[in-house]
Structures are given as C-alpha cells and as structure tokens.
Amino acid sequence: MFGIPVEVLIMQVIFGLALGxxxxxxxxxxxxxFGLLDVINFAHGTFYMLGAYAAFMATSLSGSFxxxxxxxxxxxxxxxxxxxxxxxxxxxxEWPFYPLLLTFGFAxxxxxxxxxxxxxxxxxxxxxxxxxxxxxxxxxxxxKYRLFIIIFTAVVMIALFLFLKRSDLGMIIRAATRDSLMVxxxxxxxxxxxxxxxxxxxxxxxxxxxxxxxxxxxxxDMGVEMTVESFVVVVIGGLGSVGxxxxxxxxxxxxxxxxxxxxxxxxxxxxxxxxxxxLMVRPRGLxxxxxxx
Amino acid sequence: xxxLNRHKGxxxxxxxxxxxxxxxxxxxxxxxxxxxIYVLFAMGFNILLGHTGLISFGxxxxxxxxxxxxxxxxxxxxxxxxxxLLWAAAIGGLVxxxxxxxxxxxxxxxxxxxxLAFGQMFYFMALSPLKKWxxxxxxxxxxxxxxxNYPFYLDLSDHISIYYFVFFVVALSLIAMWRILDxxxxxxxxxxxxxxxxxxxxxYNVTMAKFYSLVxxxxxxxxxxxxxxxxxxxxxxxxxxxxxxxxxxxxTILGGMHSFIGxxxxxxxxxxxxxxxxxxxxxxxxxxxxxFMVLILLFREGIVGTLQQRFGxxxxxxxxxG
Numbered sequence: 001m002f003g004i005p006v007e008v009l010i011m012q013v014i015f016g017l018a019l020g021x022x023x024x025x026x027x028x029x030x031x032x033x034f035g036l037l038d039v040i041n042f043a044h045g046t047f048y049m050l051g052a053y054a055a056f057m058a059t060s061l062s063g064s065f066x067x068x069x070x071x072x073x074x075x076x077x078x079x080x081x082x083x084x085x086x087x088x089x090x091x092x093x094e095w096p097f098y099p100l101l102l103t104f105g106f107a108x109x110x111x112x113x114x115x116x117x118x119x120x121x122x123x124x125x126x127x128x129x130x131x132x133x134x135x136x137x138x139x140x141x142x143x144k145y146r147l148f149i150i151i152f153t154a155v156v157m158i159a160l161f162l163f164l165k166r167s168d169l170g171m172i173i174r175a176a177t178r179d180s181l182m183v184x185x186x187x188x189x190x191x192x193x194x195x196x197x198x199x200x201x202x203x204x205x206x207x208x209x210x211x212x213x214x215x216x217x218x219x220x221d222m223g224v225e226m227t228v229e230s231f232v233v234v235v236i237g238g239l240g241s242v243g244x245x246x247x248x249x250x251x252x253x254x255x256x257x258x259x260x261x262x263x264x265x266x267x268x269x270x271x272x273x274x275x276x277x278x279l280m281v282r283p284r285g286l287x288x289x290x291x292x293x
Numbered sequence: 294x295x296x297l298n299r300h301k302g303x304x305x306x307x308x309x310x311x312x313x314x315x316x317x318x319x320x321x322x323x324x325x326x327x328x329x330i331y332v333l334f335a336m337g338f339n340i341l342l343g344h345t346g347l348i349s350f351g352x353x354x355x356x357x358x359x360x361x362x363x364x365x366x367x368x369x370x371x372x373x374x375x376x377x378l379l380w381a382a383a384i385g386g387l388v389x390x391x392x393x394x395x396x397x398x399x400x401x402x403x404x405x406x407x408x409l410a411f412g413q414m415f416y417f418m419a420l421s422p423l424k425k426w427x428x429x430x431x432x433x434x435x436x437x438x439x440x441x442n443y444p445f446y447l448d449l450s451d452h453i454s455i456y457y458f459v460f461f462v463v464a465l466s467l468i469a470m471w472r473i474l475d476x477x478x479x480x481x482x483x484x485x486x487x488x489x490x491x492x493x494x495x496x497y498n499v500t501m502a503k504f505y506s507l508v509x510x511x512x513x514x515x516x517x518x519x520x521x522x523x524x525x526x527x528x529x530x531x532x533x534x535x536x537x538x539x540x541x542x543x544x545t546i547l548g549g550m551h552s553f554i555g556x557x558x559x560x561x562x563x564x565x566x567x568x569x570x571x572x573x574x575x576x577x578x579x580x581x582x583x584x585f586m587v588l589i590l591l592f593r594e595g596i597v598g599t600l601q602q603r604f605g606x607x608x609x610x611x612x613x614x615g
Contacts, residue, residue, distance in 0.1 A: 040402045042350075090590060097348050100402060101546065102589045104350075108539060109582025116576055224535065228413045231406040239403060265421040272414035279395045279407070 004261075010140045012257050018146035018215075020253020021153035022208045026226060027233035027245035028160065029204030035177040035240040036197035038096060039088065043103040044205050044230055045223030046110050051076050051206025052218035053114060056123040065128035069210045076206030077199040084198035089191070107227065114220040122217035125210075149211050156207065157246060164242070173197055177240070205230075225268075232275045238288025247286055305554050306471055310464050322452040324568055326459055328561050330520045333463045335544045335556035336470060337513025342542070343550030344474060345506040346486030348405045350538050351412025354392070355385040355511040357533030358415060359518025364433040364528040365426065374441050374449065378462065378519045385515020386508050393507040398500055409535060416533040433528035449523065459520050466513055473509060474553065482506050514541075543585050549595030558597050 026048060033041050041047075054075045059068030083106065091098040127145055134143040164170040176183045176193050184190040208226075209218075216222065229252065237248025255274050260267035278285065313332070317325040334356055341347050359381035366372035366380045396407040419427040427433055439449035441458060449455050473479055481502050484492045493499045522528055531537065540563070548559020563581075571577050592599050 034402070038402070040406055087586065087590065094593075097401065097405075098589055098593065100348070100405060101542070102586055104539065104542070105582045105585035105589060107582075108543075108585065109579050112576055112578035112582065116579065225413075228410055228535070232410050235403070235407060235410065265424075268417040268420075269414055269422060272410055272417075275407075275410055276395060283398070 007140045008261075011142075012261050013254065014140075014142060014146055014150070016254040016257030017250070018143075018149045018253070019256055020250040021149050022212050022249075023230060023233050023252050024153055024157065024246050024249035025204050025208035025211070026230040027237065027249050028157070028242045029201035029208075030230050030234055031201075031237075031240055031242055031245045032173075032204070033198055033201035034234075036173065036180070037084075037088070037092075037099070037194055039099040039103065040231075041103050041198075041201065042100060042227060043083075043107040043110070043223075044202070045225070045227030046107045047076055047080060047202040047205040047223075048209035048212075048226050049111060049114065049218070049220065049223035050079060051209030052125070052213040052216075052222065053118065053123065053209075054206065055210035055213050056125050056218050059125055065126070065214075068125070069207070072210040073203050073206050076209075077203040080202035081195050081199040083202075084195045088198070089194075092194075107223070111220040111223060118218075118220065120220065122219045124217045125213040127214045145214060152211065156204075160204075160242070169196070173200075229271060232271050234285070235275050236278045236285055238285030241285075241287040244285055244287030302471070302475065302553070306467060309467070309554055309557055313460055313463070317453060317456045320565070322456055324564065326452070326456045326524050328564050329456075329459055329463050330517050330524060331541070331544060331560040331564060332557040333466055333520065334514055334517035335541050335548070335560040336467065336553075337510050337517060338541045339545050339550055339556040340470070340474065340482075340513070341506055341510040342545055343552075343555070344479065344486065345482045345503055346489075347401060347503060347506070348542070349408040349507075349510075350405050350535070350542065351392070351408030351410070352510075352514050352541050353533050353535060353537035354408075354412040354415045355389060355514035356518040356521070356537055356541070357419070357528075358388055359385050359515025360522045360528045360532045361419065361427060361433060361518075362515075363519035363522040364436055367439070367522070368433065368436050369426075371437075373443070374439055374458075374523060375443065377522070378516060381519025381522075382512045382516045385511040385513075385518070388515075389508045389511025390504075392511075393504045397504050397507060409538065412533070412538055413535055416530070416535070419530055419533050427528075427530070430530060432530050436522065436526050436528075439523060439526070455524055459524060462516070462520060466516060470509075470513060471553070478502070478505070543581060545595075546585070546588060546593075547595055549598035549601075551594060552597040552601065555595050555597040559595060562596060 026044060030041060030044050033039060033044075051072045054072035055068045058071035058075070059065055062068060062071070087102055087106070088099050091102060131145045131148050134141050136142070164174055172183060172188055172193055173196070176188070176190055176197075180190045180193075183193070209222075233248040233252050234245055235248075236251060237244025237246070252271050252274065255270050256267055259270040313329050316328065319325075334352075338349070338352050341349055362384040363377040363381040366377035367374075372380065392408065392411050396404050396411075399407060420429055441447040441449055447454050447458060449458060474482070481492065481497055485499055485502060489499055518532065521532065544559040544563045545556040546559070547563055548557065549555030567577060567581070570580055574580070588595065594602060
C-alpha cells in the first residue's frame with residue numbers, strides 16, 4: 001500500500017495501539033468522572049503528569065518499575081481524593097461550571113509547581129527489565145514495551161468492566177451515574193461515592209502517565225496536550241461511556257500513528273479533523289446516548 | 294445587571310472610558326496599551342460567559358486568528374491599518390460561525406471541551422502545516438512599520454500614539470457592545486443564562502441566540518487580537534495557545550463575569566498583578582492558579598461583584614445581578 005511494505009504498516013498499527021492504550025486509560029477515567037460528577041476534569045492531564053512523576057520518584061526510590069507504577073496510581077488516587085474532597089465538594093449544587101473552572105485553576109498551578117520542584121528537564125524513567133528492545137515476529141519488528149502496554153491496558157480495562165458490572169461498589173457507581181439522588185435516598189453515602197469515583201478516574205490517568213513515562217520521560221507540561229487529546233477521544237467516543245472511550249482511544253491512536261507516517265506535519269492536527277467529522281456525522285459521539293448532551 | 298438603569302449604565306461606560314483615557318499617564322504606556330486590548334478581549338469573551346452563560350476554553354482561536362489575519366493583511370497584502378482590523382474582525386466572526394455551527398447545540402460542558410479542542414487545532418495549524426505563512430514557532434515577524442493615513446496621518450511607531458489609536462478602537466467597540474447587550478437580544482441572552490428551558494418554552498430560538506452571541510464574541514475577541522498585532526508589530530504563536538484562552542477566562546472571573554464592566558477591571562488587575570508579581574518571583578502560574586482556585590471557592594462574583602455585594606446594592610437581588 002502506497003509503496004510501503006506491509007511489515008511497516010503492521011508496526012505502525014502496533015505503535016498506534018500502544019498510544020491508543022494510553023488514550024483509553026485517560027479517556028475512560030475522564031468518562032467515569034463526568035458520568036458521576038457531571039464535571040469535566042480540565043486537570044486530567046495534570047494528574048497524568050503527576051502519575052508520571054510519581055512513577056519516576058517511586059521507581060528511583062524502590063528500584064523496581066512495578067513498585068513505581070503501583071505507587072504512582074495509589075499516590076495520585078490519594079491526591080485526587082483530597083482534591084475532590086477539599087476543592088470540588090464545596091462547589092456541587094452551584095453553577096455547574098464552577099467545578100470545571102476549579103480543575104482549570106489546578107491545571108494552571110500544579111504544572112508550574114512541578115517546574116519549581118523538579119525543573120524543566122525531563123525525568124527519565126527506565127524501561128523495566130525484560131521489556132527493553134524489540135523482537136522480530138514474522139518479519140515484523142515488535143517493540144516489547146509497547147506490546148506490554150497494549151496487553152496490560154486490555155487487562156486493566158477488562159478488570160474495570162468486571163468491577164463496574166459485577167462488584168457491589170461498581171453497581172453503586174453505575175447507579176449513581178444514572179441518578180445519584182435516588183441512590184442517596186436508598187441509603188448510600190453518595191458523597192463518598194463521588195470521592196471514590198474521582199479518585200478512580202484520576203488513578204486511571206495516573207496509570208496512563210506511569211506507563212507512558214519510559215516512552216516520553218516526565219516533563220511538567222506533558223499533561224496539557226494529553227488533556228486536550230483525551231477530550232477529543234471522549235467527544236468521538238461519546239461522553240460518559242467507557243466503551244466509547246475505548247473505541248475513541250483506539251481510533252485516535254491509529255489516526256495519530258498513520259498520519260505521522262504519511263504526513264508528519266499534520267500529526268497533531270489530524271485528530272481535530274477526526275473530531276470535526278464525527279461531530280458533523282454523529283454529533284453525540286459513537287457510543288453516546290441521544291439527548292443526553 | 295446595570296442595564297435596567299440606562300442612566301447608571303452610561304455613567305459606568307463613561308467612567309471606564311475616562312479611566313482608560315488617563316491610564317497611560319498613571320502606569321507605563323506599553324502596559325496600559327496591553328491592558329486596554331485585553332479589556333476588549335475579556336469583555337468580548339464575557340458576552341458568551343457572563344451574559345449567555347456559555348463557557349469557551351478556545352477563545353485564543355479568535356484572538357490569535359485575529360492577530361494573524363491582521364498580520365497577514367499588513368505584511369503580505371500591504372493593507373492599511375483599518376483594513377487589517379476589519380479583516381481580523383471578519384475572520385473572527387467567520388470562525389466563530391463555523392465552530393458555532395458544529396458545537397453550539399451541545400450542553401455547556403461539552404461545548405467547553407470542543408472549544409478547547411478547536412482552539413488547539415488552530416495553534417497546531419499555525420505551528421507546523423502552515424509554517425510557510427505563519428512563521429511557525431517564531432511567530433509572524435517583519436510586519437512593516439505602521440502608520441495611519443485616514444482620517445488623518447498618525448505615525449504608529451511611538452507608544453503614546455499607538456495607545457490612543459487602540460483606545461479609540463476599544464472605546465468604539467465597547468459602545469457597540471453596550472448597544473448589543475442593552476437590546477432585547479441582550480436581554481434574551483441573560484434570560485437564557487438564567488433559565489434556558491423556560492426561554493425555549495416561551496418560543497425564542499435559543500440555539501440561534503447562542504450562535505449570535507458566539508459570533509459577536511468572536512468578532513470582538515478577534516478585533517482585540519488585531520489590535521495586539523498593531524501594538525506589538527509581530528504575532529507570537531502563543532496568541533493561539535490554550536494559555537491565552539485560560540488567561541481571558543481568569544481575567545473575566547477575577548473582575549466579575551456578571552457585571553458589564555467586571556471583565557475590564559479583571560483584565561486591568563490581572564495584568565497589573567502579573568507585571569508586579571513577575572518582578573518578584575518568576576512563578577506567576579502558581580500564583581495565578583492558586584488565586585483563581587481561591588476566587589472560585591470564595592469570591593465567585595469577582596472584584597466588581599463582591600464590591601457591589603458589600604457596598605453598592607440595596608437588595609440581594611440587585612447584588613446577585615450586579
């Protein structure tokens with residue numbers, strides 16, 4: 001196709017899938033938060049950035065990448081829970097844009113704080129042992145770490161689905177997404193569910209940041225583009241739907257990967273064209289419920 | 294809102310114009326010029342935020358495109374200063390109409406996200422694919438020395454004449470904006486902000502009203518962008534970046550979005566603070582981000598709104614409408 005060997009195309013698909021996996025993690029977190037709290041988290045990329053930094057610190061302290069990733073998710077979930085509890089909770093029931101504006105303030109202040117603490121130079125997170133380099137499989141060069149990200153994200157997403165569909169807490173979260181007042185009336189402390197949901201959502205962003213860190217290295221401003229890109233993903237997939245976030249993330253991953261192959265200078269613009277096309281053809285997004293937005 | 298009392302409203306606008314007329318004699322002239330350009334930008338933005346209740350995180354698109362198109366007109370087409378500003382305003386209206394056609398029917402939060410995404414799209418367009426015309430990362434440079442030929446000759450290369458040129462355009466724009474917002478259309482916008490469903494039920498076309506609100510907002514924002522080109526003599530690519538959208542959001546809320554003159558106060562205080570704080574520490578974003586969060590948590594009505602609540606208004610209703 002276009003004079004490019006099929007092996008290269010397959011490799012590009014794998015690159016796109018790995019990038020898409022990161023988008024899937026971020027966008028599903030964004031969707032969960034929006035579904036529960038009706039808040040668009042403008043600081044989503046900031047939590048992704050914090051995840052990458054937490055992974056850097058925990059990895060260099062413990063010496064193990066896996067401890068680093070786990071610690072990063074836990075630390076950022078705690079930061080997220082505190083943010084929700086102290087900063088967002090006072091704003092519920094007011095004009096719906098105030099929580100959104102607050103997360104925006106967070107997204108302005110925190111990256112600058114990280115610049116003050118860690119400097120502008122990127123912090124490199126080493127690839128975990130055994131996942132360095134690539135192997136050749138049927139003539140296709142497969143980077144091991146990218147393959148790992150794809151598989152790991154698939155596992156996380158299956159676990160997330162099982163959690164939401166099968167566990168009691170997951171059931172409550174789904175119910176609160178539909179009608180939190182009713183859930184509250186039935187005797188569930190919805191306030192705590194919101195905190196949990198926010199923590200879960202930013203935890204997924206942090207996981208994305210921690211997994212992405214070896215590929216891109218952690219810098220304070222890495223979150224900005226990620227926030228915007230995860231917005232594009234959920235607009236394409238349909239806001240509030242985890243399934244839509246997954247499909248949207250995979251589509252955008254492939255779009256970025258192939259546009260950078262064929263027209264490199266358009267790689268950052270193409271996703272917005274994709275979004276504009278979806279908005280014209282199917283305004284609610286691929287999986288979005290009609291009438292909700 | 295000031296509008297119910299036209300006499301009071303004219304006093305507000307007159308006071309603002311007098312304050313702007315003396316501003317360059319109080320603070321440094323370049324800072325004063327920047328302030329009144331942002332006054333226009335923030336007040337144009339507030340047509341959408343404060344008056345219609347819609348939030349856009351992509352207003353850098355209109356400001357930046359206004360800057361670039363004024364720059365293109367001056368640099369590549371040898372246009373006059375007036376013509377370049379007309380270009381800027383026209384492109385702002387057109388782009389707002391295009392984005393509005395795609396996104397204005399969306400619920401508010403969705404619109405906020407889509408506006409941010411389109412804003413970033415224009416930034417990346419200027420950064421890489423259109424580098425040949427925009428100058429990419431370096432911005433649009435080598436705009437010829439500016440002068441105004443009509444209605445009288447004015448050399449726009451010294452600070453004070455630029456200031457009064459900008460002041461003239463901003464003053465006209467603010468009066469036009471006042472006329473728009475004081476009309477039945479303006480009242481319809483504020484009614485939509487208060488209760489969209491009810492206005493729809495009354496038989497008004499809410500979508501079209503929001504659409505025109507966005508277009509007006511885009512025109513004034515782009516005009517502010519064009520003035521920035523006249524002021525700076527070049528166009529930095531950051532004028533399209535999301536931080537520009539964020540800045541205008543913060544200015545508007547700092548001043549008070551539910552008052553006509555609030556965004557102007559916000560823009561002035563914001564830039565004055567920025568100028569002063571940056572002399573002491575270079576971590577302006579931490580300062581402004583934290584300040585903004587405190588504002589949202591404690592002083593949602595901004596400077597003007599809070600002052601009116603404390604001192605001005607006699608009834609709580611007036612205070613809320615401020």
